[in-house]
Amino acid sequence: MIHEILPVGILQCNCSILGDEGSRTAIVVDPGDNIAEILDILERHHLRVAYIVVTHAHVDHIGGAKKLKDLTGAPVYLNESDLEIYGMLGEQARWIGIPPPEKTAIDVLLRDGDLIECGQIQATVLHTPGHTQGSVCLLIRDSGLGVRDSGAGTRVASRESRIPTLLAGDTLFRDSIGRTDLPGGNYPQIIRSIHEKLLPLDDATLVVPGHGPLTTIGRERERNPFLQMV
Numbered sequence: 023m024i025h026e027i028l029p030v031g032i033l034q035c036n037c038s039i040l041g042d043e044g045s046r047t048a049i050v051v052d053p054g055d056n057i058a059e060i061l062d063i064l065e066r067h068h069l070r071v072a073y074i075v076v077t078h079a080h081v082d083h084i085g086g087a088k089k090l091k092d093l094t095g096a097p098v099y100l101n102e103s104d105l106e107i108y109g110m111l112g113e114q115a116r117w118i119g120i121p122p123p124e125k126t127a128i129d130v131l132l133r134d135g136d137l138i139e140c141g142q143i144q145a146t147v148l149h150t151p152g153h154t155q156g157s158v159c160l161l162i163r164d165s166g167l168g169v170r171d172s173g174a175g176t177r178v179a180s181r182e183s184r185i186p187t188l189l190a191g192d193t194l195f196r197d198s199i200g201r202t203d204l205p206g207g208n209y210p211q212i213i214r215s216i217h218e219k220l221l222p223l224d225d226a227t228l229v230v231p232g233h234g235p236l237t238t239i240g241r242e243r244e245r246n247p248f249l250q251m252v
């Protein structure tokens with residue numbers, strides 16, 4: 023599996039490009055912005071986008087979805103419970119001082135347990151409400167060969183194959199969790215989601231948060247200050 027992580031937009035959302043080397047098809051997760059750079063990466067690996075998956079409908083994660091869909095024809099996937107905040111895209115853009123991006127139709131509604139297959143890549147959808155009501159994580163199992171950073175090149179250089187990868191959106195960060203003070207946020211709920219859906223995963227699971235540095239499930243179970251309370 024090809025996995026490129028590109029921080030996009032002023033909030034530096036981690037956009038993941040997951041490419042299947044056999045079928046040359048890709049899943050693009052959280053194309054918040056910098057669509058030209060995302061297209062460059064796809065072209066460099068000779069990949070065609072099969073899925074545009076959005077972990078939640080905050081503008082820094084979904085802002086470029088329409089542009090990417092218009093340019094590639096790929097369908098956009100989002101959990102139903104975030105349609106309401108997707109409707110507030112213009113307002114969200116004002117909060118962070120960027121021009122409001124255009125909205126697109128959501129083609130497929132993601133549900134807990136859905137399996138997204140892209141060649142050899144199998145991504146399972148975990149519904150993890152709390153940061154927003156429709157927040158999801160993607161668990162990619164047995165996914166292959168290595169992580170390559172396309173940005174500053176400072177993160178993970180390589181990893182063992184067979185280690186699962188979790189694209190955590192804004193649910194779990196290294197040493198932190200997603201904020202819950204925005205519309206749709208709920209603190210007890212995000213804690214519950216992490217305990218019920220994420221901490222049971224294997225310690226070695228590589229976590230790619232929606233922002234900032236990578237981590238693992240084991241590290242966060244042991245050291246994340248928000249997860250130490252019983």
Ligand SMILES: [Zn+2]
Nearest residue numbers: 078080153192
């Ligand atoms: Zn967010």
